[in-house]
Amino acid sequence: MAIVLSDNQYGKAETRLVRIYRDTQRHEIRDLCVSTALRGDFVAAHLTGDQANVLPTDSQKNTCFAYAKERGVGEIEDYALALAEHFVTDIAPVTRAHVDVEEYRWDRVPVAGTGHAHTFVRAGHEVRTASVTTVAEGAVEKLSWVISGLRDLVVLKSTGSAFTGFLKDRYTTLAEAADRILATSLTARWRYAGTGIAWGEAFGQVRRILLERFAEVESNALQQTLWEMGSSVLAARDDIAEIRLSAPNKHHFLVDLAAFGLDNPGEVFHADDRPYGLIQCAVRRDGGPDAGPAWDSPASFA
Amino acid sequence: MAIVLSDNQYGKAETRLVRIYRDTQRHEIRDLCVSTALRGDFVAAHLTGDQANVLPTDSQKNTCFAYAKERGVGEIEDYALALAEHFVTDIAPVTRAHVDVEEYRWDRVPVAGTGHAHTFVRAGHEVRTASVTTVAEGAVEKLSWVISGLRDLVVLKSTGSAFTGFLKDRYTTLAEAADRILATSLTARWRYAGTGIAWGEAFGQVRRILLERFAEVESNALQQTLWEMGSSVLAARDDIAEIRLSAPNKHHFLVDLAAFGLDNPGEVFHADDRPYGLIQCAVRRDGGPDAGPAWDSPASFA
Amino acid sequence: MAIVLSDNQYGKAETRLVRIYRDTQRHEIRDLCVSTALRGDFVAAHLTGDQANVLPTDSQKNTCFAYAKERGVGEIEDYALALAEHFVTDIAPVTRAHVDVEEYRWDRVPVAGTGHAHTFVRAGHEVRTASVTTVAEGAVEKLSWVISGLRDLVVLKSTGSAFTGFLKDRYTTLAEAADRILATSLTARWRYAGTGIAWGEAFGQVRRILLERFAEVESNALQQTLWEMGSSVLAARDDIAEIRLSAPNKHHFLVDLAAFGLDNPGEVFHADDRPYGLIQCAVRRDGGPDAGPAWDSPASFA
């Protein structure tokens, strides 16, 4: 049985790009981390070291910078689409491009009524993400998939969460809990059914729904909360085909203070780092468009 | 020349403590990382392994938890003072206690007018800190020093910063810059002249001054900006004896786009990780009270 | 179109387990990080919060500890197989189990000829990994897939690497390099065609081949080096069906010292953190057994 080259891709990861808009006195800032990955006709590059088809990762980085100047950043989904379409259109050997963008949010320093004109402070903990995959093989028309998302959205509820009635086996020692802390650092990614969407508005709406459902669901388990979050997002927006949620259960253990003559009715907790539960689920619209290679990425490669 | 035991201390580092206040339907959350370090008569522990004077670090951790229940957290400066005074008062061999507290801020999930009653989202990037040192040797009365601070306050100004007229030597290639990005991840720590202060209010005021001065100073160098920030804090509050500022100069390099036929008048930057400038300065009130061991800590030990 | 629950899994991540063998005076140490993920009939857990089918992640953690005592660790592949088979066999609702194990290596402190009997020093930078997936649906017999691997194997060659003849586009400014530093932090994972293999011996052989090929291939690009590494592994071992390699190109930039009157013929480099090239490829045996769900994992979920 012959040994053959299978899936392969390459690109430039984690280009840290800051774009300042200074057309007026009141500047704007966009702060990104951009990663590109290309697939295509790269067999010779592997088998014989012939680089004739290989656009350097350095050129990919330059393209990210040049596009940020020429077309601007705009919504990160559109910026990623422009880059991905450029690579499959203009670089002959490329048949698939994957572009990941992370965005870090800044607020204005609150000095005047509406904030300082050109001084900013890093906001929040969480990161907004976009992943675009564009494919163009042979005579086939270009196809693009857009996944938007967020990560490191750290949320906690101090009541309204239980964990009871679970399966018990020989190794089960966990006590049932009628009232516990539920905390997670949420990663959510949702795949749109198409393009041409008001990405920023959609992002805001999804984020709002995720937070509200996390807050309002009386939770019997993180699984239930995730389902409620995910299905509510799909119920609210027809243009989202699927959402994936990955939620570490960040354990907060009630500290036993009895030895010191103290009770502890849900007041003092030890926040543990590891291990953590990891709960993951996808919610999709039955009969929605196919995901194609949308979820493939350098991060899922190996 | 004899070999002797010199400075030594021990304690429990990074106890992750979450305190929920649930006396009403509207919960409150306090999220801390607490570290303790004790000095005292521990020579035998080192030289002969005799632990009779050694309060276990596990007991120190328990104390942090118990105090969070018994007296509550309140302002982290008061919580740290209570712990430090407890150790030097109640644990006979201890002559000096150092307690470091970090606090992570949470906002309410914005579901109703005033936010959700018991669901929170991690806020901001920055961390509020307090370091208390309490000493009680022999018949001497107890003395305490309080340092408040913040770290990871990431700020950036997109104009209003220059770096010109600097010293040039054989190894200087840097071009002068009349207009550049100035960005840092600020660590600031200020030592109070006494105790009994409205810590939270003071923290808010200092943070506000630091942000405002960073924004408003037309900067000829990060040194000048730090001085303006620090001296403004001392000018505003007589009860602060000293402030120390440590500011990595997070370099943002203007990308050369000329090869692509593009100009780049301060619009597209590469944010670099390393190396970074590191600018540090202390500003103090002449004739203010002595710092004593206030700045000593496990972090500065080795 | 109905909104439906799609892929979902849950488990306990990053249980840090240390197993000491102390049957003789000469102890042995095994240091692991274990993660479990279960799939199966968990629809009710999501849709109604009914946990009757949900074995707590805490029980999964307990199982990892108990198995380390009862059956010992042995080769991490066998340990992961035992755990995965237990979950699909003994926990009724579970139809698929995924177990990831990382192992950290320790050397004996070199005090006597053969090292100290019970004192160890953490060795190396790299981590050995194993990922086992076991499936048992309906009346079907259990099937298991084993992937072994390593990560953070940091290697560098100071010559014997070029990058020339590459594709140039409008955004290409990179100069061709006839002789450059090639450095990476390798992640390699290889899927076996079956089980019942001498895992430790196989691991050693694969690691040796990877290192030797990295060293000996005159590289025209990292792609070529990866292909040579991967195909050599498959050529050497019939029982490996596929290998995936993920290699960040850790850039080392030659420092321009001309301004100081110094030449720099490949001697002084700046090692940059970000961005980095990311080169990934899979090499497989044509007609080998199907990968099934072997590459699915919590890490690739979202």
Add this chain to the structure above:
Amino acid sequence: MAIVLSDNQYGKAETRLVRIYRDTQRHEIRDLCVSTALRGDFVAAHLTGDQANVLPTDSQKNTCFAYAKERGVGEIEDYALALAEHFVTDIAPVTRAHVDVEEYRWDRVPVAGTGHAHTFVRAGHEVRTASVTTVAEGAVEKLSWVISGLRDLVVLKSTGSAFTGFLKDRYTTLAEAADRILATSLTARWRYAGTGIAWGEAFGQVRRILLERFAEVESNALQQTLWEMGSSVLAARDDIAEIRLSAPNKHHFLVDLAAFGLDNPGEVFHADDRPYGLIQCAVRRDGGPDAGPAWDSPASFA
């Protein structure tokens, strides 16, 4: 009371420098992270923004690179001395220079008998460090202090460690342990009485003593072990004036397996991340030379 500028310093932190020696076919590699910090007459830089006395941190970085070419790296202590003396000698406003160097060790890829000529694999976990402070104020002759060290030396003993007879207070629940795991990630730094020492040989000897004493001392507490390690180093080398040891007590908790019908006589442990004990001590030679500003550094500034 006037507000005045107090301690201040600035420099370039974490310049990642790789030096290849390629004078013969058999290359050598040195992999460093270099940080510089300068003190001197920088009042105007702070108070008025006048940079006439300020050598850019960029020039300091260039100097690190140029020196690596011109004089080579050699022992990192000598390299740091050369840099520090250059700054105080050749840059007029500078009266004190502090240079920190970290070194990452590489082994040759073991392909031939003596290893590959130009391919290397990152070795070990630990880092070798050097900190040099050079002072030259007014007409005073230059004075230099050299501190060598290591960090992240992770060691563990699976027996030969107890913790009993300790002080118990109201908050003590810890059980005495006659036999436990003792593990730490050691930071050790030792100050030499002078310069002109065979640094590499001394480093090897100190590291060997630290490991041997950690292994051989029957430990009643980490304090005792540290004292034995530190005092043995000073006993072995007259040219070392002081050593400081900082040792997190990395807790390994015996897992309670009784619920599963299993005993656990020191075999299965949970390695916890936080909190950890932190034990620190200094051992010095009575009457040895003064430390001066040797221990001051950017890391201890704030």
